[in-house]
Amino acid sequence: MFSSRLILPLIASLISGREVNIIHLSTQCPTCAECGFNYVVGSPDDEASHDRLHAEYQYGPEIAALEQIPPFQTLGVLTLHLVDQAIPQAVRRNFYNVALVACREIGGPAGFDGTVNEEEQRLFVAAEGRRAVGMVLTAADDRFWPLAWKSDGSMELRGKMPSTHRGQKIARAWIAAEYRRRGLVFSMVRATIRLFACNSIDLGWELPFTESGARLVRRISPDVFWGCRDPFTLNEALHPRPPGKDT
Ligand SMILES: CC(C)(COP(=O)(O)OP(=O)(O)OC[C@H]1O[C@@H](n2cnc3c(N)ncnc32)[C@H](O)[C@@H]1OP(=O)(O)O)[C@@H](O)C(=O)NCCC(=O)NCCS
Ligand SMILES: [Zn+2]
Secondary structure, three states, rough: OOOOHHHHHHHHHHHHOOOOOOOOOOOOOOOOOOOOEOOOOOHHHHHOOOHHHHHHHHEEEEEOOHOOOOOOOOEEEEEEEOOOOOOOOHHHHHHHHHHHHHHHHHHOOOOOOOOOOOOOEEEEEEEEOOOEEEEEEEEEEEOOOEEEOOOOOOEOOOOOOOOOOOOOEEEEEEEEEEHHHOOOHHHHHHHHHHHHHHHHHHOOEEOOOOOHHHHHHHHHHOOOEEEEHHHHHHHHHHHOOOOOOOO
């Protein structure tokens, strides 16, 4: 039986004639299939929040603190900034919002809140003026699973035990929708590799991957690569459930 909280937003969206890309009705509120925001269609407050957050997904959130971190590189009109432990925590915390925009779209935890932890996190931010249009989050890890790409695009494990060396991984990557498909994340990962003075093959990649994330890892490491996370997540990534089998 559908509850009125499910039906009313749907009716409101049909009446208003507004094009809303709803991906499911199994929860109380529909989710925008692009930015990932969960909201009540037809509620003026929720609609206004969605408009604001969708614009952040499209063009990147505005972060005034970008002006306090001089760029270490330029990419055409864009600037690249490094938010690491050398930046005061009060400044670093302002960058939480870009991680939030990314996590709304990708799902899972934001992974970055500006505080210092044992993972030595570094946030690489691409900006156009005061807008953060892309981010690559790196962190240290000590569990690296040897993985290889199969010809069908799935992954296989190349050893039963992970390597426990301490190394760097790419934990998250996100580019604002308007800035995708122009090689930006690729340039950002290359800048990261240069900064760590390592080879791309030495970097770990945090599991699980989105479809576009998997294509990125495969472009950078077409054969073998290191995957990071716990055995349960590894197993899920190796044996993804068919669509529609959530439980
Ligand atoms: C995954 C993601 C970070 C890629 O960022 P991006 O800057 O668009 O990546 P690139 O431009 O380097 O490559 C994206 C595609 O554009 C293509 N491309 C790159 N430069 C291009 C150009 N100048 N013209 C046309 N296509 C181009 C690439 O070949 C790639 O194609 P493919 O996906 O079919 O392999 C971005 O899609 C994103 O933020 N997705 C949502 C978050 C997410 O899924 N993150 C990964 C978590 S694991
Ligand atoms: Zn949206």
